[in-house]
Amino acid sequence: MxxxxxxxxxxxxxxxxxxxxxxxxxxxxxxxxxxxxxxxxxxxxxxxxxxxxxxxxxxxxxxxxxxxxxxxxxxxxxxxxxxxxxxxxxxxxxxxxxxxxxxxxxxxxxxxxxxxxxxxxxxxxxxxxxxxxxxxxxxxxxxxxxxxxxxxxxxxxxxxxxxxxxxxxxxxxxxxxTFSLPARQVGNGVVDSFVHVIEQYLTVVGNNPLQDRFAEGLLQTLVEIGEQAVSETDNEELRANLMWVACLALNGLIGAGVPQDWSTHLLGHELTALYGLDHAQTLAVVLPAMLQVRRDAKRDKLLQYAARVWQLTSGSEEQRIDEAIRRTRAFFEAVGVPTRLADYGLDAACIEPVLQQLEAHGMTTLGEHGDITPEVCRQVLELAL
Amino acid sequence: MxxxxxxxxxxxxxxxxxxxxxxxxxxxxxxxxxxxxxxxxxxxxxxxxxxxxxxxxxxxxxxxxxxxxxxxxxxxxxxxxxxxxxxxxxxxxxxxxxxxxxxxxxxxxxxxxxxxxxxxxxxxxxxxxxxxxxxxxxxxxxxxxxxxxxxxxxxxxxxxxxxxxxxxxxxxxxxxxTFSLPARQVGNGVVDSFVHVIEQYLTVVGNNPLQDRFAEGLLQTLVEIGEQAVSETDNEELRANLMWVACLALNGLIGAGVPQDWSTHLLGHELTALYGLDHAQTLAVVLPAMLQVRRDAKRDKLLQYAARVWQLTSGSEEQRIDEAIRRTRAFFEAVGVPTRLADYGLDAACIEPVLQQLEAHGMTTLGEHGDITPEVCRQVLELAL
Known part of the structure; x- marks a missing residue:
């Protein structure tokens, strides 16, 4: 930085x-x-x-x-x-x-x-x-x-x-x-906050040590309190902490001076606009598939994410990356947000209209390297079926 | 929280x-x-x-x-x-x-x-x-x-x-x-930032997971970049990161909603006022001794600090606390700030006037529990000789 x-x-x-x-x-x-x-x-x-x-x-x-x-x-x-x-x-x-x-x-x-x-x-x-x-x-x-x-x-x-x-x-x-909120909305909030952090963090390894530590702190805290914050509907202290985490996940702090991704959000927006999925549901569907497709472009940061957020330090690089993605998906499911298009009644027929909308909105060069084309998005959505 | x-x-x-x-x-x-x-x-x-x-x-x-x-x-x-x-x-x-x-x-x-x-x-x-x-x-x-x-x-x-x-x-x-700064001033800055974080973090274990993670992120970053940031006088990227860390160490963020200590600062202020030590020099002298004297009141948080900032997870509780304090002192010395009163030409005769000034300024109930009396400060200063 x-x-x-x-x-x-x-x-x-x-x-x-x-x-x-x-x-x-x-x-x-x-x-x-x-x-x-x-x-x-x-x-x-x-x-x-x-x-x-x-x-x-x-x-x-x-x-x-x-x-x-x-x-x-x-x-x-x-x-x-x-x-x-x-x-x-x-x-x-x-x-x-x-x-x-x-x-x-x-x-x-x-x-x-x-x-x-x-x-x-x-x-x-x-x-x-x-x-x-x-x-x-x-x-x-x-x-x-x-x-x-x-x-x-x-x-x-x-x-x-x-x-x-x-x-x-x-x-x-x-x-x-927040006590009267349905669990679905609280779970959505946990996923939304988590993916906000990921979009600003999981890019390339750069010289931004503090932004990385803060992002990892937000992710670790969500992993620690997320499930309980959803299920304990009247836990004032947990909900207070969840509110503070969600607030700092997207207030400009961890994103200052660092490369950012946002491809998961932009692809997700089209899914919401076309098929009415909740915003967080689109993120839970797209992110694990996106990380899988982008595992080479994001390799070094994925390994850092695996080590610091999920304490995965043994096994081959491929194993650690696979496990980090698996745990990410499992976390979303654990807070009640399904991670497959099929869970929302969508099949392969949903893909082409999404790609057309991305083209129509000029969203053809997404991601921290600007190299996520609609064709890459097709791979992501196919993996997310 | x-x-x-x-x-x-x-x-x-x-x-x-x-x-x-x-x-x-x-x-x-x-x-x-x-x-x-x-x-x-x-x-x-x-x-x-x-x-x-x-x-x-x-x-x-x-x-x-x-x-x-x-x-x-x-x-x-x-x-x-x-x-x-x-x-x-x-x-x-x-x-x-x-x-x-x-x-x-x-x-x-x-x-x-x-x-x-x-x-x-x-x-x-x-x-x-x-x-x-x-x-x-x-x-x-x-x-x-x-x-x-x-x-x-x-x-x-x-x-x-x-x-x-x-x-x-x-x-x-x-x-x-910052390139033209003397090493002493940059080292002082590293210690000052470090102790700002400690004053807001190293108190009791509470339900403030995010504030803890952010504080630990600041401390870990200082440990990672501190020595090099002092010695590499024209490393623009390191100095940029150091500036950002120092800024966030005391901008209200990590201290929001949590208990705070500040006894090291308040005791240090009297050393500066009476004997002219740099502010950061007083912190480097007082903190290790303060942690030693307060090891029981701060036990749980000291163990968390040992584990998360210094990766000390084996050995007895006493050993981990001793080693965390030893590494804290060694870090201050490594960035060029001596940690003993003797290093600044002071001996036991300096103590009584400090205690009198604390009394005079009403600083008789310091710390997160309000139980650090001038008598406790005497023990701290004796340990810091």
Whole structure:
């Protein structure tokens, strides 16, 4: 590592009962829009706590942000904000709600068609409304980063954006708000966090000793607490730790100054857009196959991963790599996320449309070496059947 | 871990030649005071680079901030800023210059006697001038935190302050600017960073798996690169990594939500104030003796430290703890920092005055359990002779 940039101004407020502190962090004269998804934050009392913490402020609500937040839905929030002259956004929910809120923040005062924000990856964002979040699902890391992914239903496109203007000002992480989550969502969160780290870590062996150690620390912690954090639905301490891990897995820290991959995510996005798999399900399917196909390009780092995360130091190189991939797959299965396309009712017929979508979205040179073509993706998907 | 707070808005800009980017990050109409220490930043060209990057802005200079920055000196800068109506501070140097600049930023508009800021640990700071830094010596972490330590010569008191208002807006870390440093200063920096991590890590075994892994990653990286980073005076990559490690060793991350010690630092401060040892020299002297004296209170974490940082997993508990302490001491010596009071010309006569100063400064209940009395400190210093 010869150079790096790091910037992350989001304040993290983690702990039971801390939603009550919202009042201290949002200006008293703010005109707030609270954005959320379905009824779960209504049913589990999170929204009531938020309402109470906001006191006498002007607050309006916008519900219906879906998993893989839809451009079409978010633009309705944009219209509401413009009409009602709201000036502060509070996302209450998981990564989809926070991602959607970031896009809304950037779109409200955008000059031109807001879809251009996503076509330009957010580089053309010059201002955004201030936003914050109350996180209910540890997974995406959106609560402490500047990124968002938005899907346009009309053309089944799932596109990312990044802008320093959409960092949440603060995020409240109350571990008890995760107690009512279905196991499937918590398991998804564990896989999502794990693969976020892998995308920033499992590339080439370089001179980035600290980023490597931190990435390995995140992976080791997920392996240590993952299963138990899923099964013990009311373990406050485990859920607090899981929230902290998910947060740091994608807040810019371990990725600063190092090569990154992201091919598993980009291939996975197409699977979600075409066939509706949960985001983490696509990662659990793609990653083990991707590592198998890329075992030579990633050989040295795979061996480091095998040794430091899975304590695999004996046997031939091939054996250690095989075993590391096997354990990765077994870990995903152990937290409840199946790792084969067949587990989701998909067969070889699903492959060709995915490759076409990759071409259509210009995703033809993926990975840390830029050499993962749609043809390589075909091999990966065939291995993942 | 059940709860934590984390907030760190400092932008890190690390890499060769990046001082030129100052212009982009400071407002064009800012009236800037550049604060620095002695002549080293003049001699090695850093100050010239800064001057050039600042273009046509109004810039004044204040030199003479000493190691262990003196209140008396800093108040001269405060007077200059008030007189010349300057409104932006740029620290160019190591931790002492940055610490001093933070105090100055808080003191300029402080209502009342600025010494009160230090007597209150910074809690009474309600506004501060914006500041940034150009770091030339990786050690204290001041470039990315909200803390400072200031010494008043008049009463040999060395006191800390903390305030979120004195985070640098950004810090430029150019690894080539460390090439001209004497080995003693680089070695001091390695020890300082190491002990910063230890103070936040080596306490009790709790349920903080990620903070532990990150702390261990920092320590392992220092052990891996420390000696070479000191001896290879123009190894840009090693120095870049050392700068990044020192930065993250004390930026609030590994200390979030966990018990902390800091007894080695507080005892060390008195040694510096009374006898003029470098800050890191005091840490190298005190820490091994402190761990020896506190081996029972810290037993479980010492064993974890022995296993994870030094790979000591065989032998009795006592043997592993002894060996971990021995290796810690050997590491400090290997980077050129002696670990005995005698190495600095001090004998048993130095102890009583230190204990008196601890009493005078109210430092009578140190450590993560608050049970390190001056009497315990006597044992530590006797072991450190």
């Amino acid at each position: 010869l150079s790096l940039d790091f910037y992350n101004p989001t304040r993290i407020i983690l702990g039971k009962g801390r939603i009550a502190e919202l009042d201290r962090h949002i200006a008293a004269d703010a005109r707030v829009l609270v954005l959320y998804g379905g009824g779960s934050v209504e049913r589990n009392g999170t929204l009531d706590e938020v309402r109470q913490a906001m006191g006498e402020r002007h607050v309006q609500y916008f519900s219906g942000i879906e998993p893989n937040p839809a451009y079409e839905t978010l633009m309705q929030a944009v219209e509401l904000i413009r009409r009602e002259q709201l000036d502060y956004l509070l996302a209450v929910g998981g990564g989809s709600v926070i991602d959607g809120t970031k896009f809304v923040a950037a779109a409200v005062n955008f000059a031109g068609d807001p879809w251009q924000i996503l076509l330009n990856g957010g580089e053309n964002v010059t201002e955004a409304l201030p936003l914050a979040s109350v996180l209910t699902l540890p997974a995406t890391g959106s609560e402490m980063n500047n990124g968002a992914v938005v899907t346009r239903l009309a053309d089944k496109a799932k596109l990312p954006m990044h802008s320093d203007l959409v960092f949440p000002q603060f995020s409240v992480l109350d571990p008890t708000k | 059940l709860s934590l707070d984390f907030y760190n808005p400092t932008r890190i800009i690390l890499g060769k030649g990046r001082i030129a980017e100052l212009d982009r990050h400071i407002a064009a109409d800012a009236r800037v005071l550049v604060l620095y220490g002695g002549g080293s930043v003049e001699r090695n060209g850093t100050l010239d680079e800064v001057r050039q990057a600042m273009g046509e802005r109004h810039v004044q200079y204040f030199s003479g901030i000493e190691p262990n920055p003196a209140y008396e000196t800093l108040m001269q800068a405060v007077e200059l800023i008030r007189r010349e109506q300057l409104d932006y501070l740029l620290a160019v140097g190591g931790g002492s210059v940055i610490d001093g600049t933070k105090f100055v930023a808080a003191a300029v508009n402080f209502a009342g006697d600025p010494w009160q800021i230090l007597l209150n640990g910074g809690e009474n700071v309600t506004e501060a001038l914006p500041l940034a830094s150009v770091l030339t010596l990786p050690a204290t972490g001041s470039e990315m935190n909200n803390g400072a330590v200031v010494t008043r010569l008049a009463d040999k008191a060395k006191l800390p302050m903390h305030s979120d208002l004195v985070f640098p807006q950004f810090s430029v870390l150019d690894p080539t600017k």
